[in-house]
Amino acid sequence: MNTKSTCLAIVCSIALFSPGLLATAGQVGEASGDWWDIPYPEPFDASKIETTLQFIHVEGNRFVDEDGNTRTFHGVNISDPDKLERDGYWSKAHFQVIKSWGANLVRVPVHPIAWQGRGKEEYFKLLDQAVTWASELGLYLNIEWHGIGNLETGVFQHPMHYTTKQETYNFWRDVSFRYAGIPAVAFYELFNEPTTYRGQLGRISWAEWKAINEQMIGIIFAHDTKVIPLVGGFDWAYELRSVGEHPIDFEGIGYVSHPYPMKAPQPWEENWEEAFGNVADTYPLMAAEIGFMAADQPGAHIPVIADEEYGRRILAYFEKKGISWTAWCFDPDWPPQLISDWDYTPTIQGAFFRDYMLEKN
Numbered sequence: 001m002n003t004k005s006t007c008l009a010i011v012c013s014i015a016l017f018s019p020g021l022l023a024t025a026g027q028v029g030e031a032s033g034d035w036w037d038i039p040y041p042e043p044f045d046a047s048k049i050e051t052t053l054q055f056i057h058v059e060g061n062r063f064v065d066e067d068g069n070t071r072t073f074h075g076v077n078i079s080d081p082d083k084l085e086r087d088g089y090w091s092k093a094h095f096q097v098i099k100s101w102g103a104n105l106v107r108v109p110v111h112p113i114a115w116q117g118r119g120k121e122e123y124f125k126l127l128d129q130a131v132t133w134a135s136e137l138g139l140y141l142n143i144e145w146h147g148i149g150n151l152e153t154g155v156f157q158h159p160m161h162y163t164t165k166q167e168t169y170n171f172w173r174d175v176s177f178r179y180a181g182i183p184a185v186a187f188y189e190l191f192n193e194p195t196t197y198r199g200q201l202g203r204i205s206w207a208e209w210k211a212i213n214e215q216m217i218g219i220i221f222a223h224d225t226k227v228i229p230l231v232g233g234f235d236w237a238y239e240l241r242s243v244g245e246h247p248i249d250f251e252g253i254g255y256v257s258h259p260y261p262m263k264a265p266q267p268w269e270e271n272w273e274e275a276f277g278n279v280a281d282t283y284p285l286m287a288a289e290i291g292f293m294a295a296d297q298p299g300a301h302i303p304v305i306a307d308e309e310y311g312r313r314i315l316a317y318f319e320k321k322g323i324s325w326t327a328w329c330f331d332p333d334w335p336p337q338l339i340s341d342w343d344y345t346p347t348i349q350g351a352f353f354r355d356y357m358l359e360k361n
Contacts, residue, residue: 094330104140110146143189147172213231287324
């Protein structure tokens with residue numbers, strides 16, 4: 001074999017083990033733009049963010065900051081960033097008003113239909129803005145995958161929630177890679193409201209749901225060990241009865257309940273304790289959706305109809321148990337509403353939760 005042939009053979013052999021070599025030879029530092037040269041995944045560029053926020057972690061049944069202080073979170077749910085952007089209200093000013101209400105946590109619901117429709121790259125632009133604004137304003141975020149239904153059967157309550165286990169796993173892989181090491185991104189709520197809808201969406205056992213969540217947590221922790229995954233239980237994320245005997249097999253996580261007023265009969269406190277509150281004795285707990293409204297208000301529906309008595313009692317219960325919470329929803333269109341218009345006029349429940357947050361935070 002002559003020298004020229006030998007050199008060519010060596011280059012070809014190297015290319016077998018370094019497929020990008022020939023593509024970049026002669027254009028060092030320049031990607032060709034072809035599919036095999038597109039970098040993936042891409043992290044969020046945090047170099048321009050200035051923040052005083054500390055990382056939050058789990059110790060026992062508490063959320064704790066870097067100084068060892070217990071942190072109890074009080075905040076609000078916003079509507080989907082895709083909706084807010086379409087309506088013309090996706091802005092730092094929106095977060096500034098939330099901050100002025102005394103909130104220290106914002107729950108960000110990402111609906112599968114919006115993620116699919118806008119596309120990952122475009123949706124990440126919205127989440128990047130949320131991360132930037134929250135970091136600058138001293139707010140923490142809970143990013144959540146807003147499905148309602150049965151991930152095991154793949155049957156969901158409404159087409160807006162249609163997803164798959166594979167898409168859900170990939171969502172958390174992409175999100176956890178992108179926002180690894182960002183203090184403002186404190187929580188990932190893995191799936192909004194698991195439910196069989198009284199059997200209409202098929203069956204799922206706690207063992208199956210536990211395994212699905214452990215897959216998600218494993219993927220997240222492989223990319224980011226500083227974030228806190230949050231796991232919801234059945235009955236639209238209301239009850240956590242199985243956690244006592246069969247907890248999720250990971251440290252550093254929290255659990256979620258959505259204890260709307262009509263989820264339990266009186267006496268509320270006894271039923272709350274049995275359904276989810278006892279979990280807070282061992283693990284940190286986040287009531288990621290709470291809220292109330294009168295029956296004659298726009299959009300009133302089961303299970304949210306109640307008055308301030310519910311608000312007083314559930315916040316007293318949370319305070320006694322050390323439970324964090326975010327009220328639904330900081331949007332005049334999504335009941336139970338915290339604001340009645342885009343001038344940010346508080347509803348009855350909005351004024352109630354705002355006054356509490358201003359006092360506590």
